[in-house]
Amino acid sequence: MTAITLPAAATVPKPRFAALLAAEWIKLWSLRSSYGVLGAGALASLTITVNSARSNVDLISRSGNPEQRLAIDPMHSAFVPEAYQILMIIACSVGALMVFGEYASGLIRTTLAAVPDRRAVIAAKAVVATVVTLVFGALVAASSFGLTQAIYHRHHIGLSISAPGALRAVAASALLAPVCALVGMAFAALIRHAAGTIVTAVVVLLLAPALFQGETYRWVKEICNAMPLTAWDKLVDNPARPARYPGKYPETVTEAWIVLAAWALTSAIVAVTVVHRRDP
Amino acid sequence: MIEARELTRRYGPVTAVDRLTFTVRPGQVTGFLGPNGAGKSTTLRMILGLTTPTSGNVTVGGRRFRDLPRGLRHVGALLDAHDVHGGRSAAAHLTAMAVSNGIPRRRVTEVLAEVGLAAAARRRIGGFSLGMKQRLGIAAALLGDPPVLLFDEPINGLDPEGVLWVRGLFRKLAAQGRTVFVSSHLMSEMENTADELVVVGRGRLIAAEPLATFAARATGQAVAVRSPDAETLAKVLTAAGATVLPQRDRLCTVTGLTAARIGDLAHDHRVPLHELTPQTASLEDAFLQLTAGSVEFTGDDR
Numbered sequence: 001m002t003a004i005t006l007p008a009a010a011t012v013p014k015p016r017f018a019a020l021l022a023a024e025w026i027k028l029w030s031l032r033s034s035y036g037v038l039g040a041g042a043l044a045s046l047t048i049t050v051n052s053a054r055s056n057v058d059l060i061s062r063s064g065n066p067e068q069r070l071a072i073d074p075m076h077s078a079f080v081p082e083a084y085q086i087l088m089i090i091a092c093s094v095g096a097l098m099v100f101g102e103y104a105s106g107l108i109r110t111t112l113a114a115v116p117d118r119r120a121v122i123a124a125k126a127v128v129a130t131v132v133t134l135v136f137g138a139l140v141a142a143s144s145f146g147l148t149q150a151i152y153h154r155h156h157i158g159l160s161i162s163a164p165g166a167l168r169a170v171a172a173s174a175l176l177a178p179v180c181a182l183v184g185m186a187f188a189a190l191i192r193h194a195a196g197t198i199v200t201a202v203v204v205l206l207l208a209p210a211l212f213q214g215e216t217y218r219w220v221k222e223i224c225n226a227m228p229l230t231a232w233d234k235l236v237d238n239p240a241r242p243a244r245y246p247g248k249y250p251e252t253v254t255e256a257w258i259v260l261a262a263w264a265l266t267s268a269i270v271a272v273t274v275v276h277r278r279d280p
Numbered sequence: 281m282i283e284a285r286e287l288t289r290r291y292g293p294v295t296a297v298d299r300l301t302f303t304v305r306p307g308q309v310t311g312f313l314g315p316n317g318a319g320k321s322t323t324l325r326m327i328l329g330l331t332t333p334t335s336g337n338v339t340v341g342g343r344r345f346r347d348l349p350r351g352l353r354h355v356g357a358l359l360d361a362h363d364v365h366g367g368r369s370a371a372a373h374l375t376a377m378a379v380s381n382g383i384p385r386r387r388v389t390e391v392l393a394e395v396g397l398a399a400a401a402r403r404r405i406g407g408f409s410l411g412m413k414q415r416l417g418i419a420a421a422l423l424g425d426p427p428v429l430l431f432d433e434p435i436n437g438l439d440p441e442g443v444l445w446v447r448g449l450f451r452k453l454a455a456q457g458r459t460v461f462v463s464s465h466l467m468s469e470m471e472n473t474a475d476e477l478v479v480v481g482r483g484r485l486i487a488a489e490p491l492a493t494f495a496a497r498a499t500g501q502a503v504a505v506r507s508p509d510a511e512t513l514a515k516v517l518t519a520a521g522a523t524v525l526p527q528r529d530r531l532c533t534v535t536g537l538t539a540a541r542i543g544d545l546a547h548d549h550r551v552p553l554h555e556l557t558p559q560t561a562s563l564e565d566a567f568l569q570l571t572a573g574s575v576e577f578t579g580d581d582r
Contacts, residue, residue, distance in 0.1 A: 013382045015349035023380035030372035031365070106363035110420065113328045113357050114377050116346045279331050 020115065020124035028098060028128060037097070038136055041090030045140050046147065048083035052076075053148035060155050074152045074159050075238035078145040079169055084232060085206055087140055087173070088180045091133040092201045095181030098125045099188035099271070100197050108280040122189070122275040126268050129185060130178040137177025141170045165239040168253075172235030172260070179228055179260050180205060182267035189274040205229060215248045225251040231259035281306055281459055282327060282428060286336035289322050289483075296322045298483040299336065304461045304476075306427065309454045311474030311491070312463035313567060319483035320463040321359070324432050327461075328357055340428055352381040352424030358417035359432045366406025370397055370416050373405060378423055391419040396445075410437030418446070428459040435469055447473045467567035479567070492538055495558065502533045503542055506555035513551045520545055531555070 028034050056077060060069045099122075102108040115121050145166065152158035159166055183205065188197045205228060212224035224230050234256040237243070243250075251259075282304040289297040297319040304310045314320050325331040327338050329346030337344065340355055348354055364373055374388040392398050395415040400408070405416065414437055421429055431450075435443055450473055454460045461478075464470055470477065470491065477494050479487040487494050507513045510532055514524040522536040534542055539558040546553045 012350070012353050016382065019382050020380050023376045026372060026376040026379060027365075027368070030369065030376070031367045033367065101365060105365045106360060107365045108363075109325070109328075109330055109359055110363045110377070111380075112330055113355070113359070114350070114352050114420075115380050116329050116351050117349045120349070 015117075015120075017120060017124065020120055021127055024098070024124045024128040028094075028132065031097075031101070033097065034094065037090055037093055038132075041086060042136065042140050042143075045083040045087050045090075046143055048086070049078055049080050049144040050147050050151070052080045053078075053151040057151055057155060069155050069157050072157065073238050073241050074149060074157050075163075075165065075169065075236070075241075077152070078141075078148040079173060079236040081229075081233065083140075083144065084173060084176060085229070087137065087177055088205050088229070089198075089202065091137065091177035092180040092184035092187075092205060093198065094133055094136075094184070095126075095129040096184035096188040096194075096197045096201065098129055099185050099275075100192055100194050103188070103192040103280065104194055112280055118276045119272050122185075122272050123268075126182060126185060126271060129181040133177040133181040134174060138170075138174035140177075141173035144173075145170050163240070165237065169236040169238075172232055172256075175260060176228065176232045179264045179267075182264050182271070183228070186267035186270040186274070189271045218249055221247070221249040225249070225255065226259055228260060228263050231256035235260075281342070282338065282340055282461060283342075284323070284327075284336070284338040287323065287326060287333055287338050288335045289319070289326060289331060290334045296483050297326070297333075300480065300483070300485050301336075302478045302485060302488045304459055304478065306459040307454060307457050308475040309450045309460045309462060309473050310476040310478060311470035312461055312478050312480070313467060313470055314463075314465065314480035314486075316465050317482075318465075318480045320465075320480060321432055322483075323480070324357070324359060324430055324461075324463060327430060328355065328359070330359075350381045352377065352383060352426065354424070354426055355428045355430060356421030356424055356426040357430040357432075358414070358421045358434055359430070361410060361413035361417045361437070364405050364413065364416065367404060369402050369404055370408075370419075371401040373416070374420060374423065377420055381424055383423055387423055387425075391422045394422060395419040411439055411442055414438055414446075415442070418449070426458070429453055429461070431460075431462045433463055433465070435464065435466075492540060492558070495538075502535050502559045503537065503539045504531060504555060504557040504559065505534050505542055505546075505553065506531045507546070507551055507553050509551050512549065513546060513553075516545050516549045516551065517542060533559075 056072050060072065102111055111121060112118055145161065149158035149160070161167055161170070184197065184201055187200050191197045191200060209224055209227040209229045212220050212227070215221055230251065234251045234253065284300050284302050287297055287300040288295070300323060312320055322331055326333050327340060327345060329344065345351065345355060370392065371388060374391065375385055378385060378388055392401050395418050397412065397415050397419060400412060405413065408416065414434055418434065421431070434446055438446060450460050450462060462473065474491050477487060477489060477491050478485070479494065505513065507530060510526065510530045514526065514532060517524050517534055517537060520537060520541070522534050525533045527533060539556050543553065543556055
């Protein structure tokens with residue numbers, strides 16, 4: 001038998017978290033679906049916001065009343081809820097895909113045999129998902145704002161980014177994406193199944209806020225206020241145009257930020273804990 | 281070196297692995313043998329920390345695998361060739377694995393060439409045949425140049441040429457001083473590859489011994505022995521507990537002892553031997569008899 005020098009523990013390089021980030025980065029961008037989902041999502045969101053601004057501008061042009069243009073809130077077109085509901089689902093899917101893609105294919109066993117430190121693996125996924133969807137969210141929000149206000153500029157009602165609440169709205173919309181990516185990740189870690197994860201995410205992120213509507217019972221409204229979609233809605237309000245019906249239990253701006261942060265943090269903790277505790 | 285001590289895994293009322301104790305040593309190929317559902321895959325998953333044992337423990341190189349921050353330089357494993365994402369190329373799949381463990385990217389090209397997938401490196405894994413996926417899994421196991429290698433049913437889906445190649449590879453890896461642990465439900469597959477065997481049935485250890493010893497355990501398993509002094513030899517072997525059946529032309533069929541033991545006994549008693557041939561064809565019988573026994577045994581238990 002020929003003895004060879006087998007790698008001793010001392011020659012093994014120090015494990016680096018950055019290496020796990022690089023690996024997750026490679027995994028994400030080596031799947032065509034990642035480009036498809038993000039590209040289609042950005043296009044859909046921008047189409048909705050730009051179309052909103054264009055139809056409003058059209059309305060102003062055709063209206064005989066010069067006051068018509070003042071009735072329009074230019075901020076609203078940049079932050080049409082439907083556009084950001086799409087953004088939410090896209091970001092959520094990206095985060096979820098990074099987890100259920102591994103569980104559904106069985107790749108998770110290969111991954112965890114290569115990196116037995118499960119918490120480090122899922123933490124790396126969370127960081128990559130956060131960064132990618134934050135950039136995605138920032139691009140969509142900034143482009144939406146820029147394009148819609150450029151369209152309104154022709155009628156001199158376009159807002160600049162320094163307008164009250166504008167930067168806050170762009171920032172909140174950008175941050176909404178990573179919050180949803182982390183929520184998707186947590187659901188995927190719990191459910192481990194593609195369809196189940198997406199359905200649960202749609203129900204929780206989009207349907208639940210609609211379900212807990214009304215002001216009859218305070219607790220119902222409070223649950224609604226604790227939803228990411230409601231919090232985002234509060235943060236993209238135009239402060240120059242106060243709500244005509246503020247409601248009995250309105251959400252404050254600070255509360256809205258806390259809601260987004262809490263969803264992100266809780267989701268990350270759930271994802272890390274579940275992957276660590278439950279065998280693949 | 282892999283050491284399992286009283287390793288047990290229960291799934292509700294089912295005991296998949298039942299107090300398994302065995303040691304897999306470096307420098308040889310150890311076959312992990314048992315019928316389907318014997319607990320082989322569960323055991324391999326427990327070695328890799330993917331399944332948590334209900335009780336007992338298993339260590340690789342003296343450490344629990346799950347306590348290692350990175351695995352590829354310690355253990356290379358092919359558990360299931362389908363444990364890949366079909367949407368990625370072979371090169372991307374291996375590159376992500378290599379990068380996560382701080383292994384230089386050129387290793388990806390090296391291992392792909394070693395398993396004969398260099399031409400398919402840029403192709404999506406989803407379009408691979410089972411044989412190609414097995415080769416990819418073997419490439420992944422070799423990435424970290426590890427001292428311990430685990431393979432779960434690696435022959436599945438390989439063509440005859442691939443089977444020969446993989447046997448040669450296992451022998452080569454063992455000759456380099458590595459620990460090579462290969463599971464199979466086919467005894468015949470082990471015949472040409474393994475030096476040692478760990479045999480399980482219904483989650484329990486049936487045997488952990490050299491292949492030759494295991495082969496001799498089968499009742500009716502025989503060694504053909506020819507000697508000019510057949511009478512003396514028959515007395516010696518009978519005294520050692522063997523059954524000797526005289527055949528024509530000073531040839532007899534001996535059961536109950538290994539060829540090695542018969543040779544030693546003949547030497548000790550200065551009986552010349554002209555032929556000593558283990559009837560290896562009955563290895564499969566040995567396996568079937570012993571595993572069937574374990575099935576009956578656990579059946580009575582209930």
